Amino acid sequence: MFPRVILKEMMIKKSQQKKIVSPCNYKERVFVLDTQELKYSECRPGKKPMLKGCIPLFRIKCVEIVFCDVPIPCNYKYPFQVFHDNHYLYIFAPDNDCRQRWVRALKEETKNNNLVSKYHPNFWMDGKWRCCQQADKLAAGCHVYYPEGEASKKPLPKLPDSKMELHNSGQLTVIALQDYAPANNDDIPLVKDEEYILIDSNHADWWAVQNGQGAIGFVPSTYVAEKSVKNFERFEWYNKNINRGEAETLLKNEDREGAFMVRDSSQAGVFTVSVFAKALGSNGERTPSVKHYQIRQTQTGKAAFYLAENYLFNTIPQLIHYHQHNAAGLITRLRHPVSRDGGCSQELADLSQDQWQVNPTELVLGQELGTGQFGRVLEGRWRENKVAVKMVIEGCMSEEDFKEEAKVMMQLSHCKLVQLYGVCTQRSPLCLVFEFMDNGCLTDYLRARKGRLSADQLLGMCLDVSEGMMYLESSNFIHRDLAARNCLVSKNNEVKVSDFGMTRFVFDDQYTSSQCSKFPVKWSAPEVIRYCKFSSKSDIWSFGVLMWEVFTEGRLPYEHLSNAEVVEMLNKGLRLQKPRLAPHSVHILMEWCWKEKPDDRPSFSLLLHEIGSLGHVKQPIC
Missing domain, CATH: 3.30.505.10 (SH2 domain)
Structure with a gap:
């Protein structure tokens, strides 16, 4: 079967300078991205294009826009980077739409590779990185890498006229609230938490600022905040x-x-x-x-x-x-x-939008599949599709909490997460409509097939869950209730992560519960038990317990111990014993997940790579 071509376009390639003496040059190349490779060829009038380079997609570790603060010496002014096999390929697109199109497509095709956790947002030039001044070309990056791209970002307003007269704002200092990659010649990049001098703030949407190198340009006004305590009128709060x-x-x-x-x-x-x-x-x-x-x-x-x-x-x-x-x-x-003046702003996604709202007359409910802390799950049919319907138990969850859960689910889309189809808010009780998973929850699936699943099949289940969790981790989401009971199995025996009722979106990879609500002790990390501090690293601990569940074919962890006895055991440094079916290499991964200090535990991207390298399990397909 031939690979499918995804994109084809003429762009400019900068020489990779793999050797110190290699010249720096810029050449037009025809780039082709298909489902297996990124290729570039030289166009020769009257002749067949000559292939000049080919990068297998599985070797790519990072694809990202380059924040440029120096003049670009070629005709195309919109650079992006492809990091592969310890080499950086810089490609220059003719416009920002083209650049975004290629970055999104490449990220989509490579998001489950063994990716870097951080990248360099600026160029490697003159023997150092312009962003962090490190002199080692293979030095770790200085900004967090997000594999999911920027396809859903709200478009910014049109830039002001470049001839607009600027009025000095009196040398006020502003701080970048987030990174910003310029899309035109008149705006400049922002690096989160760095300080800039405010030159002009008269335009509502764009402010002129000066960076540490003396360059002046426009930035979105909502991306920066004055260091002094004033001028909050533009914020809705x-x-x-x-x-x-x-x-x-x-x-x-x-x-x-x-x-x-x-x-x-x-x-x-x-x-x-x-x-x-x-x-x-x-x-x-x-x-x-x-x-x-x-x-x-x-x-x-x-x-x-x-x-x-x-x-x-x-x-x-x-x-x-x-x-x-x-x-x-x-x-x-x-x-x-x-x-x-305006009452409460509508922060939540509009749940009445047609694409999300399920008409109750189209929803046919069937037998009950299970009951959770917040609601019942029923089998159902919606528009001729078999679905699972989560119905909120009246009094157990407020409408606000329901909308919070729906909002979270609407933001997440991955082949290893149970997909939300829509919500039904026009009836009582409130309902969430999900894809139907024929083989039920992972715990029941394992117990029903005890003795009939190979080690590779068990490892493949862990791989499925780690894929879904890596997506959550890269999206700055934490699950907070990861366990085999909260994973479901499709008719194709594919395992997907479910039940995001406890999920929180966090910016510093940590969530401290305001009321320290109930949590499952036997799946919880020490810092959760002691301080109610949740993070992607506490999800890693829970994933280690889930791996133990899988390789014990659905046994309950610490099955003969009370919660208090489990806490005492963990405080002594004791851990769950190696399951009989788990190879030594798998048990090592479990123990890695159960390190006392969160920083000593791996990330999900690293775990995904390690699990994929063991045995003959299926490779990530998303």
Whole structure:
């Protein structure tokens, strides 16, 4: 079967300079990407193109845009990089749309390779990396690499006229809230957390800034924040001249968990975060209340803002951005910005959109498949398709929590995750409609086939789960409840990760539960048990337990111990014993997952590579 051609285009290639004496040159080449290789050829008038290079896709470790802060000496000005076999191939596209198209396609074809965890966003030039000044060409990257690309990013507004007169803003300093790759000659790159001088802020969408090398250009105004404490009017969470009583009235009227605002405090130059939550009282009932947190500044050293002392930020927008996704000491996450004029902003995806809303008249419910903490799962049919319907048990999950779960599922799409087809909010109880997995949960599947599954088949199941979890990890999601019972098996015996009811999106790879809600002790890492601190590394611990479940054919971990005895055992440094069916190499991976310190545990991308290298298991197919 011949490989399918995905893209074909004329672009410019920079010489790879594999030897120190190799010349630096730029040549036009016809690039062809198919399902197996990236090839480039020289065009010869009247003759067949001459193949000049061929890179098998499985050798590619990174594909990313290059943030360029130097003049580009060729006609095409939009560079991107392909890192393979310890070599960097720099390709220059004629426009940004072309560059984005190639980067997205290459990332899609290589996202399950043995990828780098970090990359260099700038060029290797004059014997060093321009981004981090490291002098070793194979030095580890300085920015986190995300294999999923940028296909879904909201388009930015049109750049202002390059002839627009700039008005000096008085040497104010701004800090980049996130990276930004320029798409035109008039804008410049941003590197997250680096400082820039604000030159002009008169345009609503684009500000002119100066970087450390003296280059001046436009950047999106929402990508930077002033280091000084002022000019918050452009943020939807800021309410000027609202006192404590007015804030409480507005937030209570919204009656939404995590509704919040930032307002001026009674003390000049100080700001307060007011947030609405329904706290669980001693009688077991939830009482509505508004908590007020003063934003404080450190008194010594570099100025920093905080609500909880362990979480310091250079700017107030950075602080709010963080706590919108992590409670970290607050009564709840800052979920829904509230303003005096506009009420509560619609942060959640619009669940009434046609592509997500399931018409209840089209949904036919069948027998019950199982029951979980938050709802029942029923077999169903929707538009002639067999589906699984998760129905929320009334009183066990609020509509807000339901929408949170739906929002998470809508953002995730991978062949090793159980896919959400739609939601049904026009009936009670609320429903989520998923793809149907014929062979049920992994625990039951293993127990029903005890003694009939080979070591390679068991390892293949672990490989499936690690693929899905690597996708979550690369997307900055943590699962928090990974176990064999929360993985499902398709009719093709493919294992997929399910049940994202406890999932959280995090920016610093850590989530601290605000109320330390219940969690499965026998699958939980020590830092979860002791401090309620979740991260992708606590998911790694749970994955090690899941591997143990697989190679014991569905046994319950620590089956004869109580939760308290498990905690005591872990505190003594003891771990689950090697399953009889697990090869020594597999048991080593389990023990790696169960390292005491989270930083000593592997990443899912590394685990995926290690599992794939063992035995004769199927290779990743997504």
